[in-house]
Amino acid sequence: MARISAVIVEDEILIRMYTRRQLERLGVEIVGETGKSEEVIPLIHNTRPDIVFMDIRIEGDRDGMDLAGDFAERMNIPVVFVSAYELGANELPNHSWCLGVIQKPLSAPAARQILRQLESQADA
Amino acid sequence: MLAGFFYLLHQIFKNLFLLTSLALIYGLVFPLIKKQLPAADRILSAIIFILAAFFSFAFPVDAFGYMSIDARLIPVSLASAFGGPWAGLATALSAALMELAVSGLDGLPYLTVYALAPALSIVILRWARSRSWHRGMMYGVLGLAMAILLIPAGLIRYPDLSAGEGIVFGLAVLLVFPAGASLLGLAFDIPRQYKILSSEMRTSRQQYRHLFEYAPVALWEEDYSEAARYVWENPELIEEEHISAVLDHIQEYFSKIRIITMNHRAVQLAGASDKRELRERLSETFLPSVTANSFVPELRALRDRKTSSLTYSEIQNLQGLHQYVQIHWNVLPDHRDDYNRVIVSIIDTTEIIDQANRLQESVQHQEMLIKEIHHRVRNSLSIAYSILGMQKLKLDSPEKRRIISDTQNWIQTISLIHTRLYRNRTILAVDIRNYLQELVKMLRHQDDGEFSSLEVDSEALSMHIDQALPLGLLTGELLSAAICRAFGLGSGPPASEADPGLNGKLSLKRGDDCYRFTLEAQHWAKTPESGDEGIFPEESLRALLVPSLAEQLHAEAEMSYDAEGFRFELRIPLQEVEWPESAQ
Numbered sequence: 287m288a289r290i291s292a293v294i295v296e297d298e299i300l301i302r303m304y305t306r307r308q309l310e311r312l313g314v315e316i317v318g319e320t321g322k323s324e325e326v327i328p329l330i331h332n333t334r335p336d337i338v339f340m341d342i343r344i345e346g347d348r349d350g351m352d353l354a355g356d357f358a359e360r361m362n363i364p365v366v367f368v369s370a371y372e373l374g375a376n377e378l379p380n381h382s383w384c385l386g387v388i389q390k391p392l393s394a395p396a397a398r399q400i401l402r403q404l405e406s407q408a409d410a
Numbered sequence: 411m412l413a414g415f416f417y418l419l420h421q422i423f424k425n426l427f428l429l430t431s432l433a434l435i436y437g438l439v440f441p442l443i444k445k446q447l448p449a450a451d452r453i454l455s456a457i458i459f460i461l462a463a464f465f466s467f468a469f470p471v472d473a474f475g476y477m478s479i480d481a482r483l484i485p486v487s488l489a490s491a492f493g494g495p496w497a498g499l500a501t502a503l504s505a506a507l508m509e510l511a512v513s514g515l516d517g518l519p520y521l522t523v524y525a526l527a528p529a530l531s532i533v534i535l536r537w538a539r540s541r542s543w544h545r546g547m548m549y550g551v552l553g554l555a556m557a558i559l560l561i562p563a564g565l566i567r568y569p570d571l572s573a574g575e576g577i578v579f580g581l582a583v584l585l586v587f588p589a590g591a592s593l594l595g596l597a598f599d600i601p602r603q604y605k606i607l608s609s610e611m612r613t614s615r616q617q618y619r620h621l622f623e624y625a626p627v628a629l630w631e632e633d634y635s636e637a638a639r640y641v642w643e644n645p646e647l648i649e650e651e652h653i654s655a656v657l658d659h660i661q662e663y664f665s666k667i668r669i670i671t672m673n674h675r676a677v678q679l680a681g682a683s684d685k686r687e688l689r690e691r692l693s694e695t696f697l698p699s700v701t702a703n704s705f706v707p708e709l710r711a712l713r714d715r716k717t718s719s720l721t722y723s724e725i726q727n728l729q730g731l732h733q734y735v736q737i738h739w740n741v742l743p744d745h746r747d748d749y750n751r752v753i754v755s756i757i758d759t760t761e762i763i764d765q766a767n768r769l770q771e772s773v774q775h776q777e778m779l780i781k782e783i784h785h786r787v788r789n790s791l792s793i794a795y796s797i798l799g800m801q802k803l804k805l806d807s808p809e810k811r812r813i814i815s816d817t818q819n820w821i822q823t824i825s826l827i828h829t830r831l832y833r834n835r836t837i838l839a840v841d842i843r844n845y846l847q848e849l850v851k852m853l854r855h856q857d858d859g860e861f862s863s864l865e866v867d868s869e870a871l872s873m874h875i876d877q878a879l880p881l882g883l884l885t886g887e888l889l890s891a892a893i894c895r896a897f898g899l900g901s902g903p904p905a906s907e908a909d910p911g912l913n914g915k916l917s918l919k920r921g922d923d924c925y926r927f928t929l930e931a932q933h934w935a936k937t938p939e940s941g942d943e944g945i946f947p948e949e950s951l952r953a954l955l956v957p958s959l960a961e962q963l964h965a966e967a968e969m970s971y972d973a974e975g976f977r978f979e980l981r982i983p984l985q986e987v988e989w990p991e992s993a994q
Contacts, residue, residue: 297798298789298792298793300793300796300797301789301792301793301796303796304795304796304797304799304800305796307799307800307803308799311803343785349529370785370788370789370792371785387639389829389854390788390789390792391795391796391799393852
């Protein structure tokens with residue numbers, strides 16, 4: 287299987303850097319990253335990643351959930367939310383593209399679990 | 411003898427008839443004259459009693475053919491009672507003159523009696539009134555006093571009476587006077603009593619009207635008799651399945667309620683200029699989707715023949731102002747069968763509800779701020795964690811990597827407290843079971859090793875943050891030590907099915923005077939450190955931290971270990987936490 291490509295949306299630059307390192311260690315190719323809401327949709331369009339690691343509260347007018355609703359279904363791109371908020375299951379979008387929510391910052395076991403989930407979905 | 415008795419009775423009734431007629435005149439005519447001429451009160455009373463005396467003289471009670479019982483003393487004493495001393499004296503004077511005219515000097519013994527009668531009457535009446543006697547009894551005693559005055563006078567006047575005749579005379583007087591005085595007194599008293607009652611009723615009605623009109627609550631006086639009949643004849647309409655149909659046509663029910671009146675506050679509440687405008691435009695105050703529902707408790711109360719009900723509703727006044735109201739519906743005591751007098755009170759609760767809403771908004775705003783603060787703290791801690799994480803990725807030495815991992819664990823332990831606090835919307839209390847479960851889940855997913863199983867057995871408890879945080883840090887230290895001890899420093903292999911690896915159990919129970927915290931780990935000595943048989947090296951930071959954290963908790967700690975595992979027990983003093991209502 288080809289390397290998994292990912293986009294990271296996170297407005298805290300240090301957390302974004304750490305997330306990038308963690309994912310790269312696990313063999314993920316980071317095809318784009320941003321912390322501004324207005325840049326998210328064009329970035330996804332241009333890079334067409336296999337997965338998006340999306341912070342919920344980011345800089346700009348729109349939040350991560352709102353943005354994900356805009357592209358994930360239409361472009362069939364899975365999204366995993368990464369947040370300092372702990373969200374309940376009923377607060378997440380009830381769609382197949384939503385892989386769940388991970389507590390910030392992204393730990394290696396949590397990242398491994400998400401990648402396994404993504405691979406099993408791709409196999410199915 | 412018998413004929414004499416009947417004759418006596420006949421005479422008494424004749425006198426009674428005359429005096430009752432006079433009493434009626436007194437009752438009907440006298441108030442009219444008195445109203446026009448208040449000062450003439452006593453003079454008129456005196457004149458009426460002179461008339462009473464005059465007519466009664468025309469019919470003295472002839473007990474026997476030659477002997478009469480002089481009943482004139484009764485009007486004299488009653489004139490004193492009702493007209494006062496002057497009326498009594500005037501009546502006594504006319505009685506005395508008449509006696510002299512009729513009986514000549516034979517009547518002289520009675521003159522003394524007439525002179526004494528008014529004074530004696532006044533004394534007796536005052537005495538009886540001061541003791542609040544019943545009026546019938548009061549007049550009876552008056553009659554008895556007159557009889558006692560009259561008996562000696564009669565015996566003097568008729569000196570030739572035999573002993574038997576004297577006894578009959580005495581008994582007749584004792585019988586006739588108290589009975590006659592009681593009856594006549596009561597007859598005279600009726601108009602006065604009526605006057606007092608009607609005056610009290612008028613005052614009471616005026617007070618009720620005043621109270622109704624100027625009560626600070628909107629009041630409506632309504633006649634529900636037709637509405638009640640409508641409900642009783644169609645009880646099925648109030649059933650759950652039909653009620654919406656009734657509410658759709660609520661105007662039909664409403665038209666059966668007759669509004670008698672409403673008070674000043676009701677007009678003010680409805681924003682009307684006067685009562686007439688309110689009556690004409692009442693239906694405009696209804697809010698179609700809401701107001702009809704407020705009739706449901708009232709309809710049910712009518713169906714169940716209850717006499718009160720309470721409901722809450724919303725209306726729109728004639729100025730277009732939206733109002734929340736509390737409506738209390740109450741049947742007046744004398745109308746509990748016919749429902750034709752019902753008082754409906756309407757209390758404007760708009761201000762209270764607005765205040766409650768503002769308070770709610772303020773609470774929500776505060777909660778949002780608290781959540782924001784916790785979020786910011788977590789975010790900042792995540793940044794610190796990320797920097798350390800990047801630092802760790804650059805390190806080759808397992809020992810240095812372990813130091814960074816420990817630091818990251820401390821950060822995560824503190825960060826998790828903030829998550830639990832804002833999830834529970836409290837400032838100081840943590841759901842400790844949930845916190846420990848999350849903490850264990852987080853720690854067992856460390857990069858360098860995993861527990862194959864770690865059971866958390868805790869009661870659902872609230873713990874103060876002052877205790878939860880040291881306990882969390884202590885748990886983290888012990889678990890990290892166990893992992894470190896089991897897998898050694900650096901990247902240990904994950905436990906496989908063939909090798910159970912590190913197992914543990916964490917338990918927290920509430921006792922009578924303390925929380926009992928226990929942490930057990932088995933199969934930990936998989937890769938024993940050279941020369942180290944303890945849980946952690948004596949000179950390590952952990953060896954300093956664990957007892958210090960136990961001390962901060964004011965806890966008693968016990969620790970034991972062997973080659974297979976260790977057991978750590980803490981008894982932490984109870985510290986009660988009040989949960990805010992919003993978190994329950």
